[in-house]
Amino acid sequence: MGKCQRAEGSEVRLKSPPDIPVEKLNAQAVERMARGRIQLMSVGRALETIPRMRSNMILHPGPPVAWDHMTAALQGAIVGALLYEGIAETEDQARDMSIRGRVIFEPGQDHHAVCPSASVISPSMPVLIIRNETYNNFSYCTLNEGPGRVLRYGAFKTEALERLRWIEKTLAPVFRQAIAAAGRIDLSNIMSQAVQMGDDLNQQTRAATALLIRVMSPHMARTCSNREMLAQILSFIDSHNPFFQNLAMAAAKAALEPAQGIPGSGVVTALGSNGTDFGIQISGLAGDWFVTPIHPPDGLYLPGYSTLDAQPVTGDGALLEGYGLGAFILAGAPANMRFLGGSTAEAVQITQDMYAISAGESIQFSIPALDMRGSPLGIDVQKVAAAQRLPRFYAEVIHKQPGVGPVGAGLWQPPLACFEAAAAAIRQEQSE
Amino acid sequence: MGKCQRAEGSEVRLKSPPDIPVEKLNAQAVERMARGRIQLMSVGRALETIPRMRSNMILHPGPPVAWDHMTAALQGAIVGALLYEGIAETEDQARDMSIRGRVIFEPGQDHHAVCPSASVISPSMPVLIIRNETYNNFSYCTLNEGPGRVLRYGAFKTEALERLRWIEKTLAPVFRQAIAAAGRIDLSNIMSQAVQMGDDLNQQTRAATALLIRVMSPHMARTCSNREMLAQILSFIDSHNPFFQNLAMAAAKAALEPAQGIPGSGVVTALGSNGTDFGIQISGLAGDWFVTPIHPPDGLYLPGYSTLDAQPVTGDGALLEGYGLGAFILAGAPANMRFLGGSTAEAVQITQDMYAISAGESIQFSIPALDMRGSPLGIDVQKVAAAQRLPRFYAEVIHKQPGVGPVGAGLWQPPLACFEAAAAAIRQEQSE
Numbered sequence: 001m002g003k004c005q006r007a008e009g010s011e012v013r014l015k016s017p018p019d020i021p022v023e024k025l026n027a028q029a030v031e032r033m034a035r036g037r038i039q040l041m042s043v044g045r046a047l048e049t050i051p052r053m054r055s056n057m058i059l060h061p062g063p064p065v066a067w068d069h070m071t072a073a074l075q076g077a078i079v080g081a082l083l084y085e086g087i088a089e090t091e092d093q094a095r096d097m098s099i100r101g102r103v104i105f106e107p108g109q110d111h112h113a114v115c116p117s118a119s120v121i122s123p124s125m126p127v128l129i130i131r132n133e134t135y136n137n138f139s140y141c142t143l144n145e146g147p148g149r150v151l152r153y154g155a156f157k158t159e160a161l162e163r164l165r166w167i168e169k170t171l172a173p174v175f176r177q178a179i180a181a182a183g184r185i186d187l188s189n190i191m192s193q194a195v196q197m198g199d200d201l202n203q204q205t206r207a208a209t210a211l212l213i214r215v216m217s218p219h220m221a222r223t224c225s226n227r228e229m230l231a232q233i234l235s236f237i238d239s240h241n242p243f244f245q246n247l248a249m250a251a252a253k254a255a256l257e258p259a260q261g262i263p264g265s266g267v268v269t270a271l272g273s274n275g276t277d278f279g280i281q282i283s284g285l286a287g288d289w290f291v292t293p294i295h296p297p298d299g300l301y302l303p304g305y306s307t308l309d310a311q312p313v314t315g316d317g318a319l320l321e322g323y324g325l326g327a328f329i330l331a332g333a334p335a336n337m338r339f340l341g342g343s344t345a346e347a348v349q350i351t352q353d354m355y356a357i358s359a360g361e362s363i364q365f366s367i368p369a370l371d372m373r374g375s376p377l378g379i380d381v382q383k384v385a386a387a388q389r390l391p392r393f394y395a396e397v398i399h400k401q402p403g404v405g406p407v408g409a410g411l412w413q414p415p416l417a418c419f420e421a422a423a424a425a426i427r428q429e430q431s432e
Numbered sequence: 433m434g435k436c437q438r439a440e441g442s443e444v445r446l447k448s449p450p451d452i453p454v455e456k457l458n459a460q461a462v463e464r465m466a467r468g469r470i471q472l473m474s475v476g477r478a479l480e481t482i483p484r485m486r487s488n489m490i491l492h493p494g495p496p497v498a499w500d501h502m503t504a505a506l507q508g509a510i511v512g513a514l515l516y517e518g519i520a521e522t523e524d525q526a527r528d529m530s531i532r533g534r535v536i537f538e539p540g541q542d543h544h545a546v547c548p549s550a551s552v553i554s555p556s557m558p559v560l561i562i563r564n565e566t567y568n569n570f571s572y573c574t575l576n577e578g579p580g581r582v583l584r585y586g587a588f589k590t591e592a593l594e595r596l597r598w599i600e601k602t603l604a605p606v607f608r609q610a611i612a613a614a615g616r617i618d619l620s621n622i623m624s625q626a627v628q629m630g631d632d633l634n635q636q637t638r639a640a641t642a643l644l645i646r647v648m649s650p651h652m653a654r655t656c657s658n659r660e661m662l663a664q665i666l667s668f669i670d671s672h673n674p675f676f677q678n679l680a681m682a683a684a685k686a687a688l689e690p691a692q693g694i695p696g697s698g699v700v701t702a703l704g705s706n707g708t709d710f711g712i713q714i715s716g717l718a719g720d721w722f723v724t725p726i727h728p729p730d731g732l733y734l735p736g737y738s739t740l741d742a743q744p745v746t747g748d749g750a751l752l753e754g755y756g757l758g759a760f761i762l763a764g765a766p767a768n769m770r771f772l773g774g775s776t777a778e779a780v781q782i783t784q785d786m787y788a789i790s791a792g793e794s795i796q797f798s799i800p801a802l803d804m805r806g807s808p809l810g811i812d813v814q815k816v817a818a819a820q821r822l823p824r825f826y827a828e829v830i831h832k833q834p835g836v837g838p839v840g841a842g843l844w845q846p847p848l849a850c851f852e853a854a855a856a857a858i859r860q861e862q863s864e
Contacts, residue, residue: 196767197629197639198800207629210642217649218666221659234650334800335628344803368630368766369801371776 004421007064007279009110009287014263015432022264022382022430023359029259029267029283030360030378033323036132036255040185040247043143043176047123050111050140055123056087059108061115061315062272063279063289067098067105071275071311073118073154076402078103080156081122084164091156107289109270109281112257113140114249114316117398118275119152125164126172130187130250135258141250143167143175144243146236148405152315155403174233177223178216185215187251188364194244195325195365195375200333201248202317202326202394203409208244213237249316252323259378260286266426267359268379271322275314278414282381282422284429290422292415297395299410300340309407311400318393318414321354324362324375327392327411328354332367332375336394340411350392350411351376357383357391385423390416436853439496439711441542441719446695447864454696454814454862455791461691461699461715462792462810465755468564468687472617472679475575475608479555482543482572487555488519491540493547493747494704495711495721499530499537503707503743505550505586508834510535512588513554516596523588539721541702541713544689545572546681546748549830550707551584557596558604562619562682567690573682575599575607578672580837584747587835606665609655610648617647619683620796626676627757627797627807632765633680634749634758634826635841640676645669681748684755691810692718698858699791700811703754707746710846714813714854716861722854724847729827731842732772741839743832750825750846753786756794756809759824759843760786764799764807768826772843782824782843783808789815789823817855822848 047053058078060070067075079094082103088094097103108115115121119142127140145163149155179185190211197207217234224230237243260269262283270281270289279291296310320326330337330347337347348369354376355361361374379391390413397408479485490510492502499507511526514535520526529535540547547553551574559572577595581587611617622643629639649666656662669675692701694715702713702721711723728742752758762769762779769779780801786808787793793806811823822845829840 193638197631199629206625207639207642210639210646213649214642214645214666214670217645218663218670221653221663221666225659227653227657227659231650231653234646234653238646238650335804338800338804344801368770369776372767372770 003292004417005291006421006425007289007291011287013261013285017263020264022266025262025265025284026267026359026378026380029262029265029269032135032259033255033378034360034363036134036258038187038251038254039131039133040128040179040187041131042129042179043126043172044129046121046125046127046140049127049129050113050121052111053123054104056102057104057106057123059111059113059115059121060105060274061108061118062274063277063291064107065105065274065276069276071314072400073311073398073402074275074314076154076156077118077120077151080151080160081120083156084161085122085124109253109272109316112138112253114246114253114319116144116246116249116317117152117315117396118154119315124168126168128247128250130247130254132254132258137254137257139250139254139257141246143171144240144246146240149403153398153403153405157403160403170229171233171236174220174224174229178219181219181223182216185212187247190215191248191251192364195329195332196368198333198335200326200329200336200394202245202320204333204336205244205248206241208248209237209241212244212247248325249319252319252325255323256319259283264426264430266381266423268322268381271318272316273313273318275311278313278418280381280418280422282426284426285422290418292418294415297397297410297412299395299397299408299412301397301408305407309399310397313393313395313412314398321391321393322379324365324377326394329365329367329375331369334369340409353389354391356387357389381419381422381426384419388416390414390419435724436849437723438853438857439721439723443693443719445693445717449695452696454698457694457697457716458699458791458810458812461694461697461701464567464691465687465810466792466795468566468690470619470683470686471563471565472560472611472619473563474561474611475558475604476561478553478557478559478572481559481561482545482553484543485555486536488534489536489538489555491543491545491547491553492537492706493540493550494706495709495723496539497537497706497708501708503746504832505743505830505834506707506746508586508588509550509552509583512583512592513552515588516593517554517556541685541704541748544570544685546685546751548576548678548681548749549584549747549828550586551747556600558600560679560682562679562686564686564690569686569689571682571686571689573678575603576672576675576678578668578675581835585830585835585837589835592835602661603665603668606652606656606661610651613651613655614648617644619679622647623680623683624796627761627764628800630765630767632758632761632768632826634677634752636673636765636768637676637680638673640680641669641673644676644679680757681751684751684757687755688751691715696858696862698813698855700754700813703750704748705745705750707744710745710850712813712850712854714858716858717854722850724850726847729829729842729844731827731829731840731844733829733840737839741831742829745825745827745844746830753823753825754811756797756807758826761797761799761807763801766801772841785821786823788819789821813851813854813858816851820848822846822851
């Protein structure tokens with residue numbers, strides 16, 4: 001077994017019921033995931049919206065990580081956030097405050113929030129408020145910043161900060177008014193349709209972004225009195241296919257959380273990477289992160305770049321695979337597989353492999369190419385450990401130097417160690 | 433051989449060159465189709481925009497048909513158009529004028545125009561102006577009227593006429609201004625993407641409609657000063673997935689026309705149905721319609737409806753199959769096949785069958801599920817006749833009573849007779 005660290009949470013847990021077979025417990029977790037109906041409800045300021053957010057707190061992707069173990073890109077995003085907040089006035093000051101422990105760093109996922117790539121959430125940032133109406137739980141994410149030298153790639157210079165201010169002053173208020181006019185935006189509906197339209201909702205969110213514009217633009221037109229501003233916003237979203245990715249990630253979070261806390265279940269309910277470590281949580285031991293160090297992934301690199309330039313996978317994107325999307329649904333999105341250099345047959349094979357390590361199937365995301373079979377849903381750590389077969393995650397590879405951004409893409413496999421450790425831990429729970 | 437009538441056009445034709453094998457001639461026709469780049473350029477009034485349009489002329493779908501041979505639904509649409517124009521003041525007057533020959537009826541396709549379902553084009557209607565920039569030819573279509581009791585289903589009462597006026601006074605001017613601000617809208621780009629997103633662009637245009645809104649909405653926001661009007665227009669399009677269908681049909685027309693006039697080629701360059709007859713034109717005998725009577729199609733009917741309620745397939749939609757889309761690309765849109773009650777395997781089989789009767793493959797529309805093979809392009813009447821294998825066309829089945837609208841859908845096969853007659857005619861040309 002490789003190196004895996006367990007970071008214990010503070011949640012109170014029930015003991016595993018002795019008589020119920022583990023398959024039933026896992027099926028229950030999957031059913032909860034599958035039944036979630038996810039809605040976009042509003043936009044709020046992080047400090048007043050996200051539970052247990054504090055004015056000197058920064059939320060980051062993946063499992064817990066201390067400042068001095070963070071990658072340069074994640075540190076860059078934190079510097080950017082502290083400058084944007086006005087908490088620090090210079091880069092040096094931001095680094096100094098971080099080193100001295102004047103800033104609190106916590107995983108976004110421990111606050112029901114998600115951080116795509118190396119993005120972070122600071123107190124003044126506007127966050128989208130997502131609700132799982134089936135179970136009445138909430139999740140949160142920032143608005144996608146678009147392309148360029150932006151915070152989620154570790155940038156902290158003028159361009160990144162101006163984009164954040166534009167989002168706060170322009171994009172977020174228009175979104176909030178439009179959502180209020182609409183009542184709510186049905187993300188489950190958009191996501192189901194988008195999967196039928198070849199989106200995997202991680203690498204590819206072109207259809208979902210288009211459907212979001214379709215649904216929201218009439219309400220934007222009705223509520224935004226500044227025509228040039230409205231045109232800019234619509235152009236901004238139109239020119240950026242990944243716009244929906246943040247929403248998809250937060251929707252996955254909102255769908256996975258109700259599956260937490262089933263004693264004895266080894267279904268993965270939280271997962272992500274902070275750039276240093278990859279970590280998972282499982283239903284029966286919710287709150288505990290099983291954490292393993294990671295390295296830059298193999299993949300398809302842009303000309304002139306290699307793993308030497310890349311930083312390890314960063315961000316909460318693996319939540320999408322945990323929700324039966326991303327690489328798990330490649331059979332339904334073979335064009336995305338071809339982009340990564342694979343064939344349609346390989347795309348189907350990957351999805352088939354993911355069925356073998358999943359506890360169930362989605363009732364919401366079905367795969368046209370597999371005669372509308374539901375996508376593989378609910379990673380089962382015991383199946384992963386027993387078969388020694390790892391899940392596949394879509395990875396956007398970003399440069400390790402803050403702000404440079406994407407240098408490649410690939411399908412990566414996280415370390416086995418955290419799955420083995422989680423499987424051993426839940427086995428022990430089951431047998432006690 | 434079944435019954436087929438040949439309606440000869442007036443086009444001047446060259447003789448078939450004796451030394452060039454027919455495969456080469458057909459490949460040339462397909463290459464011309466494949467290379468078209470189609471753009472939406474503007475919106476104009478039919479009378480001033482469509483070549484040889486006249487103030488007492490109505491353009492209809494499919495091959496030529498006289499008033500007393502038209503179906504009730506097509507007659508209904510014509511009555512509606514005459515009332516909308518103010519040419520007639522009552523239904524009786526409209527019918528009377530039509531019977532007495534005071535109105536000229538011609539196929540839209542003989543004017544580079546297309547008519548979806550039982551829709552017609554009358555002089556005052558706004559038409560979208562589509563350009564094939566590769567060959568600098570144009571095509572025309574009306575704006576899709578949306579759902580309900582509308583002209584394209586033969587309706588001619590208040591609801592249908594009010595919708596036409598709203599299109600003329602509201603939708604069309606906003607479209608014209610937005611397109612002018614954009615310069616042009618790249619339909620080829622939208623259509624290529626939409627095919628990757630599971631659209632077949634005949635039965636299913638959900639992705640293309642969403643992409644059209646993505647591209648046009650910023651320009652609409654910039655040019656439309658009435659926010660409530662803009663919101664209404666965006667809602668209208670958002671709530672109607674088939675909105676793009678008219679554009680797709682006109683794009684196919686613009687792409688197919690340059691393939692006309694290659695002496696000796698038996699590739700189908702025009703095709704459609706007027707509800708009474710189905711007709712085709714082939715490249716080497718452009719201008720001549722090969723026409724055969726048709727009957728209501730089998731298919732998936734809404735509860736309570738059967739072929740007894742249906743009228744035969746009506747509209748120029750088969751142009752889409754002629755352009756390698758619709759039923760020809762079902763392998764890439766298996767969800768659409770399942771809607772019709774078939775499996776993914778059957779969808780793939782239909783596309784494979786269409787390769788066998790096509791002269792080539794698209795370079796623009798590729799099928800993810802077939803490892804990005806280009807869709808079957810250019811129906812070859814000689815292959816159809818030799819293999820006795822008919823093309824498949826997607827058909828929206830509409831009620832024979834004017835205005836009732838869709839009662840089913842299916843994949844239908846046109847009569848073999850017109851393909852056999854065209855094959856015989858072109859064989860004679862080739863051997864002369």
